Amino acid sequence: EPEVTQTPSHQVTQMGQEVILRCVPISNHLYFYWYRQILGQKVEFLVSFYNNEISEKSEIFDDQFSVERPDGSNFTLKIRSTKLEDSAMYFCASTETGQGYGYTFGSGTRLTVV
Amino acid sequence: QQQVKQSPQSLIVQKGGIPIINCAYENTAFDYFPWYQQFPGKGPALLIAIRPDVSEKKEGRFTISFNKSAKQFSLHIMDSQPGDSATYFCAAIMNRDDKIIFGKGTRLHILP
Secondary structure, three states: OOOOEEEOOEEEEOOOOOEEEEEEOOOOOOEEEEEEEOOOOOEEEEEEEEOOEEEEEOOOOOOOEEEEOOOOOOEEEEEOOOOHHHOEEEEEEEEOOOOHHHOEEOOOEEEEEO | OOOEEEEOOEEEEEOOOOOEEEEEEOOOOEEEEEEEEEOOOOOOEEEEEEOOOOOEEEEOOEEEEEEOOOOEEEEEEOOOOHHHOEEEEEEEEEOOOOOEEEOOOEEEEEEO
16 A cells, blocks of 8 residues: 655754655655644644645744655655754645545654754 | 544543544534544554534444534444554544644553
């Protein structure tokens, strides 16, 4: 079964440093997403991306965050200057049709900011 | 308005029992209600889903009950097994939207 692949599985970074989280969506999917889950809390929408531009972003997705599809396969989330409160599990997801019921999630990247 | 409230936060059930997880919503614009199952170290995976024009949906041992007037829905797991131990999230999606609104999750543990 096709998978969404995320790397790294765990990243530890110093506060103020930039991090890039990487995702390889399913090859025929056209809509890409990032969600985040702070430990013990609900999974929250960050951003959706289609046709090389952001479709929608949440209030969490401020100027410190950016997304990019640098080539035909990768989809990245960059946090420019990490804060302690950015520590969370970050999930990438993709869908073929942009419908909410067609999501496939990756296994996530656990980001720890120290 | 955009919230989905989920309870309980955690649940321990003996093997063979029927754990029940409840969710409630406010926004009547939601028109698709999926349940996700998440094992440690994995992302959420779609388990079963329902639309509000249906009162019940069964897939194997998993059943969703939906009460549109009360704006509540629940997941029942029949003949639960230790392998069902996971975190379960209810969720809601609005018509023509692709953003998932998740509940806070229920950590389920099935005792052998």
